[in-house]
Amino acid sequence: MVKKVLEGSHAVAEAVKLCKPDVISAYPITPQTHIIERLSEFHADGELGNCQFIRVESEHSAMSVCLGASLVGARAYSASTSQGLALMYEVLFNVAGLRQPVVMTTANRALSAPINIWNDWQDAISARDSGWIQLYAENAQEAVDYTIQAFKIAESHDILLPAMVCIDGFVITHTYEVVDIPSQEDVDAFLPKKVPYLPLDPENPIGYGMIGTPEVYEETRYLIQETMEKAKKKIVEVGQEFEKKFGRPQGGLIDTYKLEDAEVAILSMGAILQTMREVVDNLREEGVPVGLIKVKSYRPFPKDEIRKAVEGLKAIAVIDRDISLGHEGALFTDVKSALYGSGERPLVKGYIAALGGRDFPETTVRKIVDDIIKVAKEGKVDKEVEWPDLRREIL
Amino acid sequence: MKEIRIHGRGGQGSVTAAELLAVAAFEDGYYSQAFPVFGVERRGAPVMAFTRVDEKPIRVRYQVYTPDYVMVQDPTLIPAGIDVLAGLKPGGMVIVNTARKPEEVGLKAENVEILTINATRIALKHIGRPITNTTMLGAFAGATGLVSLDSVIKAIEERFTDKLREVNVAAIKEAYEAIRG
Numbered sequence: 001m002v003k004k005v006l007e008g009s010h011a012v013a014e015a016v017k018l019c020k021p022d023v024i025s026a027y028p029i030t031p032q033t034h035i036i037e038r039l040s041e042f043h044a045d046g047e048l049g050n051c052q053f054i055r056v057e058s059e060h061s062a063m064s065v066c067l068g069a070s071l072v073g074a075r076a077y078s079a080s081t082s083q084g085l086a087l088m089y090e091v092l093f094n095v096a097g098l099r100q101p102v103v104m105t106t107a108n109r110a111l112s113a114p115i116n117i118w119n120d121w122q123d124a125i126s127a128r129d130s131g132w133i134q135l136y137a138e139n140a141q142e143a144v145d146y147t148i149q150a151f152k153i154a155e156s157h158d159i160l161l162p163a164m165v166c167i168d169g170f171v172i173t174h175t176y177e178v179v180d181i182p183s184q185e186d187v188d189a190f191l192p193k194k195v196p197y198l199p200l201d202p203e204n205p206i207g208y209g210m211i212g213t214p215e216v217y218e219e220t221r222y223l224i225q226e227t228m229e230k231a232k233k234k235i236v237e238v239g240q241e242f243e244k245k246f247g248r249p250q251g252g253l254i255d256t257y258k259l260e261d262a263e264v265a266i267l268s269m270g271a272i273l274q275t276m277r278e279v280v281d282n283l284r285e286e287g288v289p290v291g292l293i294k295v296k297s298y299r300p301f302p303k304d305e306i307r308k309a310v311e312g313l314k315a316i317a318v319i320d321r322d323i324s325l326g327h328e329g330a331l332f333t334d335v336k337s338a339l340y341g342s343g344e345r346p347l348v349k350g351y352i353a354a355l356g357g358r359d360f361p362e363t364t365v366r367k368i369v370d371d372i373i374k375v376a377k378e379g380k381v382d383k384e385v386e387w388p389d390l391r392r393e394i395l
Numbered sequence: 396m397k398e399i400r401i402h403g404r405g406g407q408g409s410v411t412a413a414e415l416l417a418v419a420a421f422e423d424g425y426y427s428q429a430f431p432v433f434g435v436e437r438r439g440a441p442v443m444a445f446t447r448v449d450e451k452p453i454r455v456r457y458q459v460y461t462p463d464y465v466m467v468q469d470p471t472l473i474p475a476g477i478d479v480l481a482g483l484k485p486g487g488m489v490i491v492n493t494a495r496k497p498e499e500v501g502l503k504a505e506n507v508e509i510l511t512i513n514a515t516r517i518a519l520k521h522i523g524r525p526i527t528n529t530t531m532l533g534a535f536a537g538a539t540g541l542v543s544l545d546s547v548i549k550a551i552e553e554r555f556t557d558k559l560r561e562v563n564v565a566a567i568k569e570a571y572e573a574i575r576g
Contacts, residue, residue, distance in 0.1 A: 005418045005427060030434070117434050170433035171456055176414045177428045178421060178452070274454040357433065361457040 003180045008140040008172040009034030011179045012079075012105055012165075015147040017042050018187040019103075022074035022194075025054040025065035029084040030117045031169035032107040036079055059084040063091035063102075070100035071208055073196030075151065078102065081169055082109035085123045089130070095162045096131025096224060098208055101154030101194075102162040105147065108270070108321075109169040110356040118357020119169040120321040121270065124298075125330045131224045133163040133231055134299040136269040140179045143167045145248060148182070149238045152191050156238075159231050160197055161224065166298075168271040170357065182246055190245050228300040235297050253302035255294040256309050258284060262291030264372045265310070267335060268319040269295045272360045276319075279365040290369050295331065303338040310339065314376035315347040317368050321354045328352075328385050347375050350385040364389055396449040397541055398459045401531075402479050403468035406438040408528035412466070413444035415532060415550045420448040422546035428453045441477050448541060464539055465489040466531050468514070473501045480504050490534055490574070492527050510538050512574050521566035533567030537574040544571050 006014070012035050016024070024043070026036040043053040054069075056062045059080050066076035080088060085106055095102050106124045110116040124134060133153065137143040143165060150163040167173060198206060212220055232253055239250035258280055259265060266276055273294050280292050293309050293316070295302065310316060320329025327333065332350030339345045351368050354360040367388045375381055399416065403409035410431040417429035431444040445459040461482040470493040473479060479489060485506045492514040493500055502509055512534040514527035522529075529551060536547045544567070551563050 005414075005421045005429075007414075119433075170430075174433060175428060175430040175456070176417050178426050271456050274456050278454045359457050361460065362455065 002183075003178055005176050006140065006179045006181070007034060007174060007176050008143060008167065009107075009174065010038050011140045011144050011181065012147060012167065012173075013038035013042065014181050015144040016077055017048060018182060018184055019077070019148055019151050019191055020049060020075065020193075021051055021077040023052050023054060023066065023069035023076045024048075024078070025056055025062045025069070025076070026078045026080065027056055027059045027062050027084060029059070029081055031109060031119070031173045032079045032081045032084070032105070034173060035105060035107065059087040060091060063088040063095065063104075066102045066104075067091060067095050067098065067100055070095070070102050071098065071200045073194070073199035075155070075194040076100075076102045077104065079105040079107065081107040082111055082117075082123045085127060086111060089127060092127055092130040092132060092162075094209075097220060099160040099197075100162060101151070101160055103147070103150045103154055104162070104164050105143075106164050106166045107169040107173045108166050116356040117169075119171050120355045120357070121166065122322045122355075124164065124166045125322040127164075128299055128330065131161060132299065133161055133228075133235070133297070134166055135163065135235070135297055136166045136295065137172065138271055138273045138294070140172055140175070140177050141248070143172055144179060144181065145242060145246070145250060148187060148191060149235075149242050149250070151194075152238050153231065153234050155194050156234055157195070157197050159227060159234050161227055161231060166270065171271040180248070186245060190242065232297070232300050232302065235300075251294070251296055252305060253295075253297040253300070254305045254309060255296060257292040257294070259291035259293065259309060261289060263289040263314045264369070264376050265291045265293050265313050265316045266319065266365070266368060266372070267293040267295065267316050267331075269298060269331065270321070272319065272321070272354060275360060275362060276365050279362050279369070282362075283366070283369060288369065288373070290373075298331070301334050301338065306335060306338045307342040307344060310346050311344050313346040315349065315372050317349055317351055317372035319351045319353055319368065323352050323355070332385070347379070347381050349375055349381050349383075352385060352387050353389055358389060396447055396453065397464070398462045399446040399448070399464045399466065400459050400462040401444045401446070401466045401468065402472055402477060403442055403444075403528070404438075404472070405436050405440045405442050407468045408526055409442050409444045409468060410436065412468075412528035412532055413446045415529070415547070415554060416446045416535070416542065417448075418550035418553065419532070419536070419542040419546040420446070422549045423542055425450060426452050432458065441472055441475070463487050464535070464541070466535060467491040468527050468531060470495070470500060480507065483507055488539065490531065490538055492531060510534075510574060512570055514570060517566050517569050517573070521562045521569065523562070529563045530566040530570045533570030534574040536567075537571035544568070
């Protein structure tokens with residue numbers, strides 16, 4: 001393992017290289033570009049072995065290439081974001097429906113219009129029902145670690161579902177930070193060559209992509225859903241195996257921070273958690289009983305883990321960098337639905353923040369913590385959803 | 396934790412400077428982080444880039460609002476209305492690339508140290524182009540001691556090869572000595 005200062009995108013490219021994909025297909029789009037630029041440099045320099053880097057005219061084609069490649073047994077990788085992911089949308093469902101363990105990086109970015117190249121989670125959140133596993137990384141190190149684990153989780157023959165590693169655009173992709181890059185030897189031992197499950201082979205012809213009539217379609221959904229449940233265990237197991245091999249804690253489906261003896265907690269995903277951890281430390285020194293819950297796996301959603309984590313809490317603040325327009329933040333909805341069937345139900349309040357690249361400084365976190373403490377004290381949620389940094393003066 | 400903000404114009408290599416500074420700090424045994432104001436890099440337009448340096452892993456991910464140090468690569472940003480002193484911590488330091496003296500750069504602030512260095516002249520002399528980002532890092536190392544000259548040179552050596560490496564190192568050394576007086 002070598003520690004160095006790397007741009008997040010370049011760190012991800014290093015991780016992908018270590019996983020020895022057979023096929024990479026992607027279309028450049030900000031803020032994903034540096035990942036595939038670096039991979040194509042590796043390819044041009046002969047550092048990717050026999051990997052084929054297949055250039056395409058769109059993201060729809062990129063994911064279609066990955067699907068086809070995976071069907072003939074290749075380890076396939078792509079990366080995209082925002083409008084690009086939206087253009088892939090149709091194929092995402094096909095990849096999951098055909099049970100192909102493609103891995104992709106989503107450099108999370110807002111969706112148009114108005115056009116906005118900056119970071120929020122709307123792109124991946126809008127693809128949450130596609131049957132892809134979604135893991136959200138906090139920093140470049142986790143982006144590297146989750147990428148390597150994603151192949152292993154996805155390709156397990158008891159899973160066979162595609163996996164998406166979500167990393168905040170710019171905030172992770174374009175930030176230089178200290179990253180520990182594992183050695184090829186260690187990654188080879190952790191992630192052996194892909195063993196294809198029923199690949200397309202002219203010697204042994206089989207068919208994929210047949211029509212699923214009303215007699216069988218519902219069962220295909222049931223099986224993916226059942227596998228998502230299995231994936232919960234698999235994600236934890238692979239994380240533990242990774243931790244053992246590489247020495248870095250990987251958490252479970254969620255991670256908790258200073259939750260013991262906490263009265264309130266702030267819950268979110270991705271890079272903003274890093275700032276939130278800092279604020280939790282500072283507030284703890286000031287005597288504020290606040291903890292943190294990180295959702296690492298958004299799909300499958302860690303219902304049981306969240307139920308357990310909130311035991312004893314009076315109130316939790318859920319921070320969404322997305323909105324299901326016409327309702328509320330998607331994570332907020334999911335957290336509430338997870339708690340509905342539970343005996344232990346703290347008050348839950350949603351906060352929509354940091355959309356389209358709006359900065360998320362310590363002051364915003366403090367504002368949210370102050371508010372959720374007020375909710376806990378009063379014993380009721382005054383207003384279900386708050387937009388703490390909304391610029392009302394320009395509305 | 397020490398926070399640094401670099402002001403420049405698109406094309407002057409401010410983002411590269413922030414990144415090289417992060418590499419130099421890492422060479423000195425610190426954790427570091429560098430990033431630009433995202434998505435605004437147009438040639439000639441005012442840009443900012445940030446570096447954080449700390450003894451422990453750096454978690455905060457928002458922009459730098461209260462820097463300990465500021466570097467100004469282009470003195471025309473000041474009369475153009477860019478508030479390069481914004482949020483500068485008391486006792487902080489600003490280093491401006493200019494041929495003028497500190498009291499002549501149009502900056503007024505109490506409890507802030509203003510230093511100037513003619514980085515353009517030094518860059519032209521050694522590199523042959525008015526690209527001052529590496530030269531400013533030499534001045535920064537000399538003025539602040541936050542990173543060592545050796546580590547700045549190491550960062551340059553990792554980034555550049557051959558002639559370019561040589562001329563940048565020469566510029567850095569001259570700026571380092573010049574600002575130390």
